[in-house]
Amino acid sequence: MARGKTLSVVFKSNYQNQGMLLPPDINDLIPQNHPVRTVNDVLERVDISELVRQYKPGGTSSYHPRMLLKILVYAYINNIYSSRKIEEAVSQHIHYMWLSGMSTPDHNTINRFRGKRLQKSLQPIFTQVVLLLCEEGLLSIKDLYTDGTKIEANANRYTFVWGNAIKHHKEKIKQQLNELWQYAQSVAASELDDTDPSGFDKIDKEKVSQTIEKINEALKGNKSADKKIKQKLTYAKHHWPSALEKYEQQEKVLDGQRSSYSKTDPDATFMRMKEDHMKNGQLKPAYNVQISSNNQFIASYSVHQQTTDTNTLITHLQNHIRQFRIKPNTVTADAGYGSEQNYQWLENKRITGYVKHNQFDRDQNNRLRSKKPYTVDKLEYDPVKDRYYCPTGKPMKRLGSFTSQSRTGYEQTITRYQAKNCDGCPLRGECHQQKGNRIIEVNHNWNRLKQKATKRLKTKRGIQKRKQRCFDIEPVFANIKHNHQFKRFMLRGIDKVNIEIGLLALAHNLRKKVA
Template sequence: MKSNVVWKTNSQNQLSLLPPSYDDLVPENHPVRIVNSILDQIDVSSLEKSYKAGGTSSYHPRDLLKILVYAYLRNLYSSRKIEQALGENVHFMWLSGCIQPDHNTISNFRSGKLKGNFKKIFNQVVILLAGQGYLSLKEIYVDGTKIEANANRYTFVWGKSTKTSRSRIENQLKDLWRYVETVYAEEEQKPNEPDNFEAIDPNEVSRTIDKINQALQGKDIDKKVRQKLNYAKKNWPKNIAKYNEQEQQMVGRNSMSKTDPDATFMRMKEDHMLNGQLKPGYNLQASTNNQFIANYTLAQTTADTTTLIDHTKDFIAGYGKPPETLTADAGYGSDENYTYLEDNNIEAFVKYNYFHKEQLDEKRGKTKKPFAADKLFYNSETDTYYCPMGQSMENIGSYVRKTANGYEQKIDRYQARNCIGCQLRSLCHKSKENRIVERNHKLVRLKAKAKQKLLSPEGIAHRKQRCWDVEAVFGNIKHNMGFKRFMLRGLEKVETEIGLIAMAHNIKKVSLAM
């Protein structure tokens, strides 16, 4: 039976004197053209200066940068897979001009040449996009998310454990010396005591052990003590050196990973066992506008509160001036942050702890703690509080309290004159003395100012936009781009990697808008 089906012609074996151009195979508004167009307008002289003259020729850093950005836009993060795409994918061939750097060249460029230089390139791209109207640098929305480090999940160091181990060595040194004193007491003699028992310096620990050994030389001592001294001489100095190195690497942190010392153990919302356990990671802070990433920083602390000032300073350093408004959630509300934003004339729409609870209680007409300090009447002219019974509470002095960051807060104290026989005493306070309240007047003023801004029409609009602006960016990075774990190790290298992710995200947004 004859078939009437018409088959399309296969020209696989057809000879051609003029092979087709790759340009004909790339659509006009394809993302690869946008990557090429944007990065052609960027100054990469800082990368060019990192190369040395002489020897064999080098791939131009602009070409390698285009390859990496487009690879990240296509969710290709492995240097080997990028190398493979350069030989198989028409879009990569067109973008690279058919150059085929191997995976070592790509990896060395990403972790070496771009390290410390990429942020300026990213800022140039953001300024370019802002000039084209894709985003504004005047209003930013800040939030943070945690991304897992490329580190072993089960090899870690805890700061408390290091201090405990050091303290144990100190105590054992003292116990050994007490044994020496016991031996000499039996002979009615007194040994020369070592200068220092603190396990701080390996050399000092070694000298102390030597002095104990000298004091016991020629004495009839317990065999177990001799074994302990031999073990101490062999292990304690190197253990102290290890603890010192670990504490230096942690730089005030509570934990670190052994395979990536810059990573801190953080509790994340998702993990490979789906039970929210601790994992080594970095705290990504992002400023966005119109779902474009305007700025990014990486923190090694778990709390967002301590990251806002450094993140804002980085924004100012990158763009030469601060944003006009900054919106963030309750994780950033603190005395130090409010003060910094106010001093730099940044209009802040930043929530504080219990902001939503206050609104809910006011809506329901509930007051769970009617005698709390913030519910008492305050006369600013006389600097006096009044208790629920109308008794004046006068200022009895103040003190300065330092936060974990070293920020100083002035705390004023007020005490009632006489609480004896008061019918409300059991409800008002549980102290055996007259009631004392402590108030940070500066924070009270800043929170009142923040509340007024947050409840204004402009504040409500900013709060609504923050949810879909910055949180949508994190959703795209983690779920659409599949970036949940870094490929590189070390703070400087992962900063470059998250920068590539941020640039790829922005350019993808541009391609979707066209």
């Protein structure tokens, strides 16, 4: 450098308004290994005839459903769930422009497509994508790891309806109606018939209205009738029938299967969530999402309204079988799915289940097992004579069997046995706290299924399956909730929630395929 010469800063040329001889090709601007190309290639290979049938002929032209599907799936891969933000991305982001072919659907079009068009057609599309991944050897649909998670619904947390509250209010109306009837009988018995409201098996709007009318007629013109009673009758006449009608509608929504729902999303059930930012165990309207995975790919999904996983397994696996027209060889799940009904169903379908029951972990802990040495499962049983022996070695008398029905309608056969001469037995204090001789109730089929499951879980294959479950299905939920930041549904209603989970599952699988 010459002495005394000053240097100047040099910038690269920047001509923002410089015209181009040829317009740029967007395809050349996207790397060959970019995830958007994977989304495009995979969704180009699926059959969308079911989706096309959702459109009616005539009218103005529509945006192509395949293009809209690509945009939605790619948006879910990039954690964009709002239709307005997707609309913005389509007009500003080069990858969305390439997928859409420079088309610019607005947020209403995107939302209608997602909420209505995909309701009956997304599941078959997801199935095709899974089968394509199977052909590439990325996963198997015959070896499943199943678990569930609760995701908050798009509903107000404080607009709840409780099934027990409905029963309480109806019983209260019935009780008050009976009190009014008893009062009317004490004042004007000759004016009333013998129909006592307390004898109603079920009260409804019509019965209550008729009974109130009878009481009013009986007390009409009776100067000795209490004014407060007449005021209460007036209130009952104007409020109770409408209240009962409302309760009946609410019970129809609950359908005898749920204990609660949200008024802003009647399909959502109030559940206890792990994400409890207030640290007070607050119940929130949510859906129970069940997922079966293999090699951390989602093989099938389903959405349920039950708060526990136990009653979802059969429905979930039935959906899987109907979806792929083939039943899985093995199913691995945690103790939340261990029930007699589930075990029996798996056995009937000849599906090998590596599913814990709720006492499996306790049974492996000798310290816990030794705390109660005389529980029913530790008593000696002779299957040939169908006889239990008490801790002192004396045979117990078989009292008989009865059938009980679970909440899901599954029938269980329970057998009762009674010990002899418990009075004065030195082990009575440790054996039981019942009055008189000890009576035990045993479900032999449940015991058989538990023993079979325990034996299978303790095999080398069972131990490997139990370990693999943690590494297979749990990362799927972590990816959805942490990486995808999906902790609350955008849409309302179980049908639309199914669509959102389907899009999430597609996004998860394609994202993992690229990784």
